[in-house]
Amino acid sequence: GAGVSQSPSNKVTEKGKDVELRCDPISGHTALYWYRQSLGQGLEFLIYFQGNSAPDKSGLPSDRFSAERTGGSVSTLTIQRTQQEDSAVYLCASSYGQGRQYFGPGTRLTVL
Amino acid sequence: TQLLEQSPQFLSIQEGENLTVYCNSSSVFSSLQWYRQEPGEGPVLLVTVVTGGEVKKLKRLTFQFGDARKDSSLHITAAQPGDTGLYLCAGSHGAGSYQLTFGKGTKLSVIP
Numbered sequence: 001g002a003g004v005s006q007s008p009s010n011k012v013t014e015k016g017k018d019v020e021l022r023c024d025p026i027s028g029h030t031a032l033y034w035y036r037q038s039l040g041q042g043l044e045f046l047i048y049f050q051g052n053s054a055p056d057k058s059g060l061p062s063d064r065f066s067a068e069r070t071g072g073s074v075s076t077l078t079i080q081r082t083q084q085e086d087s088a089v090y091l092c093a094s095s096y097g098q099g100r101q102y103f104g105p106g107t108r109l110t111v112l
Numbered sequence: 113t114q115l116l117e118q119s120p121q122f123l124s125i126q127e128g129e130n131l132t133v134y135c136n137s138s139s140v141f142s143s144l145q146w147y148r149q150e151p152g153e154g155p156v157l158l159v160t161v162v163t164g165g166e167v168k169k170l171k172r173l174t175f176q177f178g179d180a181r182k183d184s185s186l187h188i189t190a191a192q193p194g195d196t197g198l199y200l201c202a203g204s205h206g207a208g209s210y211q212l213t214f215g216k217g218t219k220l221s222v223i224p
Contacts, residue, residue, distance in 0.1 A: 042214035098210045103154025
């Protein structure tokens with residue numbers, strides 16, 4: 001079956017612009033996660049969605065970051081007024097319940 | 113605060129050699145996972161260890177969870193070029209906890 005897909009695969013933007021990153025989880029998976037992987041760093045947890053429960057936003061680094069999950073499926077991570085330090089690979093993962101997480105290929109964001 | 117320290121950060125070896133990668137923490141984890149990530153892709157789960165002292169083998173890969181559940185190691189026997197990649201360890205606190213704490217990874221290059 002299809003895995004987790006993310007789009008775009010690469011995004012180059014100018015400082016101060018807003019960007020939207022999309023994640024399509026594996027069909028039937030109830031949980032969805034966003035992580036950030038900066039150069040030389042491990043994966044940093046950003047946000048977690050589980051079914052219809054309120055999301056865990058504890059990992060979002062600032063109020064410029066937000067995420068939505070519509071219809072319990074597709075998710076969009078939005079970064080407003082991008083800064084150079086936002087440059088990183090943004091990874092999405094999904095799981096059934098709190099089981100094994102399956103990762104997408106990521107979106108590489110470059111802020112000039 | 114880096115809760116999971118991985119060492120070495122980089123490792124370049126010849127095909128056929130053996131190697132060990134370490135993952136250490138001052139915290140106790142309920143479980144620990146190892147992932148491999150290749151360029152342009154998301155991490156892929158290799159193994160989960162949950163019991164102190166547990167040893168798991170996956171072909172030429174041997175994973176061990178420390179008795180105190182604070183550390184883990186990954187040993188590769190007779191490394192192959194296909195083993196090249198970024199190896200990440202990730203710890204979970206509490207049964208069923210969805211939040212994973214990742215180490216920064218060990219970048220392995222196996223030279224033919």
